[in-house]
Amino acid sequence: MAEPRTLMLVLHDVAPETWSDYQPFVEAVDAMGSLPMTLLVVPNFHGRNPLEQAPAFCQVMEQRLARGDELALHGYYHADVGDRLRSPRDWFMRRVYTWEGEFYRLDHQQALARLHAGIELFDRRQWPLAGFVAPAWLMSEGTRQALRELPLQYTSDPQNFYRLPDFTRIPAPGLVWSARSAWRRALSKALSDARAQRWQQAPCIRLGLHPVDMRHEFSRHYWLDLLQRLLADGRIASTKRDWLQANAGLLTLPRQVA
DSSP states (O other): OOOEEEEEEHHHHHHHTHHHHHHHHHHHHTTSSSOOEEEEOTGGGGGGBHHHHHHHHHHHHHHHHHHTTTEEEOSSSSSSOOOHHHHHSHHHHIIIIIIIOSSSSSHHHHHHHHHHHHHHHHHTTTTTOOOOOOOOGGHHHHHHHHHHHOOOOOEETTTEEEEEEEEEEEEEEEEEEOOSHHHHHHEEEEEEHHHHHHHTTTTEEEEEOOHHTTSSHHHHHHOOOHHHHHHTTOOOOOOOOHHHHHHHTSSSBBHHHH
């Protein structure tokens, strides 16, 4: 019997100031039935949103856990606050490509300290924690070294999971938009349509949403429509943690360091 095909709905940059962007979308998803999501939570978004000073938001996260959602650690500040730009490539990656690659240049000790702070926050809140996703999916070698030393189960990039601590790669194609302008949204739709068709038989597809997607009717409706189409096509919604646990011995590839 063939394994069921899965979809994973993943909300990035979840924080007190972004939750209002997501709320109408989440309510629409909840109205479809019991569809678990993975919420990538930032402990102190851009240094101005400490979760422990946002009790109402934390209560919402606990309600999401009770519904079957997963909370994963998504950086700590989700901002690259380092001021030393070492090369033209460094300048491009940290000031043109993104200002939010928090773990792109951290050394081992810096990454370890920030990861410990995030894990300790989850522990204080008694939130189960299995995964870490670096902001913008950018990780230094020091970050990878730190992840090998911590009790986390997985990390990921746009097209793969990596089982920790040995970074065993598991293909998991993902769709993500750049929605900040009309032409970017149009291009994102075309690319996502083509990739969704190409990955029609993939064991899993990840839908990676961002707060900016929710601020435009065009992109917000696209994600809802795609979610409904994938469900109608027989896909089953799952969190990242649950999918990885269910497929522990089925999809692993030879070790490949991320």
